[in-house]
Amino acid sequence: MKNELEDNFGRTLQVLVTHLIKNAVKIPEPVLQAALDFQHFNWDKLDLATKRERVQSVAELTRAPSAIHRHMESYPHSFSKDRYAEYLTALRFYAESLGV
Numbered sequence: 807m808k809n810e811l812e813d814n815f816g817r818t819l820q821v822l823v824t825h826l827i828k829n830a831v832k833i834p835e836p837v838l839q840a841a842l843d844f845q846h847f848n849w850d851k852l853d854l855a856t857k858r859e860r861v862q863s864v865a866e867l868t869r870a871p872s873a874i875h876r877h878m879e880s881y882p883h884s885f886s887k888d889r890y891a892e893y894l895t896a897l898r899f900y901a902e903s904l905g906v
Contacts, residue, residue, distance in 0.1 A: 809850075815861075815900035816844030818893035822868065822878075825886055831877055836863040858904045865897055865906070 823841040826833050840860055843849040852860070868874045878890040 811896070811900045811903045812849070814896040816841075816849060818889070818896040819864070820844055821889050822874075822893045825889065826874065826877075829877075829881075831874070834867045834874075836860065837867050837874070840864050854904070858906050861897075861901050861904055862906050865901055868897070869894065 819837075820841050823833060823838060840849070843852070849857070866872070878887060881887060881890075
């Protein structure tokens with residue numbers, strides 16, 4: 807059975823990482839690794855405790871007051887800001903579903 811919250815989180819995380827790569831922003835290793843795990847279909851193979859730990863780490867590195875948050879909030883194009891807002895929503899719902 808497909809986990810829509812997990813799938814949405816992975817998709818929006820990959821969009822965020824793509825933006826950061828295109829804009830030469832240093833991507834913290836846990837954020838990049840999580841995006842790669844979704845890209846390579848490895849995320850669903852992780853146990854629940856590992857997912858919780860990794861989502862917590864990604865959240866700390868991408869939500870306010872992180873450097874990524876500051877970059878996205880100051881970015882001049884509304885399209886990218888809207889994608890970041892979608893990511894934050896997906897992160898919040900997925901993290902809540904994991905009990906993080």
